[in-house]
Amino acid sequence: MSAHSQAVPRDPYFSVATAPAFTREHIADLAAGRRAAVRVPGLLSAATCAEILHALESSPFESYGRQRVQPPVMRFGVGVSDHRTNGAIADSYWPSADADRKAWRSLGLPYDPFALCREALGADWPGTVAVGTNGGRELTPGVAREPNYGFQVHFDEALREFQGNLLDSPLVAQFAFNLYLAVPETGGETVIWRHRWHPADEAHRLPQSYGYAETVVGDAESVEVRPTVGEALLLDPRNFHAVRPSEGGRRIALGFSMGLSITGDLLTWG
Template sequence: MSTAVLDPMFTLTEGEVFTDRDIAALAAGTTGAVRVPGFLTPDVCAGALEAIETLPVGTYDPERMGAKIARFGPALNDYRAPGGGLDAERYWQATEEARAAWARSGMRPDPVARSLERLGLAWGAAIGPATIAGRATFGGTLREINEGALIHFDEVVREYPTALFDQTITAQLAFNVWVSVPSSGGETRVWRRRWHPTDEAHRQAYGYRPHVVEGHQELRLPPELGDALLFNPTNFHAVEPCASGRRIAFAFFLGLTSTGHLVYWS
């Protein structure tokens, strides 16, 4: 029987829409995750799946990821140069190619654009892309995670400590919306536990061994078709393997800036 003291605020909030209070609470760390069921309709999900078949979907390096994960669209943390900065030439080339492929797919309605519009309405201001030297970053990667994902965290200010963006990011959130879900499995797990320097002794490929989250409070969040999820990715999180079927989501990060605006990137 567990005797751990639980944080009563680290819970799942559900609602018909996202609100500015939801976003602020996640940024402040006073809630665990926010989910909106049926954020996308089944018809929109089906249309997205059909258009996805035209996209040049690749895979991450399975040795680095610990599993086969399919993806479309560049993510900034895949383009770090050996010295710690951005490999700009590779990143901007990949960004241009992804935008061209997205346009050719004719995905209508666009699930990423629709998601950003609704999140902007919640916040009370339009959400624009994070920029690097005035250039808009890519936002809205597609990921198919059927074999699970290792325990890890995402924090752009640690990945690029020399201030990558033109904007100053004070809090980072992760957004996912599912257009295909497995019959069982594929849960997102989020722990009330942030990275500590001593965790580096427990590295496993790009992530960490389970020891780092043992005994810590967690949320287990099964994917449902059309559902959207927001959480704070500076908490350790992982994805459980699927029993059968395909777990496909569109994803991007939101950053709360020092001026109170929201920007996005992948």
């Protein structure tokens, strides 16, 4: 028998779409679990990516809390998950969020890079795309991340990380958005497994980490994306995912979470 005849059948609803732009169907398919991810190469031009990178190069990247995020991931910008205590947004988040908005403005870019991404996401969406609020206050719009050593296998789901609603408007689906500003020569792939969190997965959790040992995904099927500069990737982060270590160059991406709200609008946060 040839190797082909033994191939395990694949889920037709766990595929990656590549398209010139985000359509409402892409976003609906991701929300409904009919897609693993959607790639839009060239969402931002190479020149725009270079301009954002240049502005970021003279800015201090900080490490995520080294306790929780090992190997270290460098980051510019504030994320709400770093200010979470007992399933709620910590008071420390809000002054930090104000400083974050000032820091991004001080880059002196003639546009807000996250606003460009939101515009592209909303081009065909019937509702609006806006930064989410909590208690009427805007969350941060996103972060720039540099996971040169990769991200451990993990999932992201605000409904489990936060008690009650993270945003003023309840969410019915969540997405992760990344826009790649710089990619390494080798490595840096994003891998997504057809596996959602199950209580038994906690046996695979790495001590005091956001991540899990790769054994957690067992033999679940996976898709792998090697992003290109300017490319956007939208995925359902309830599926376990990871980023492979990079070699020969930095891997820097703009990233934010996005939720589909009960109003039909898309709401983002860093």
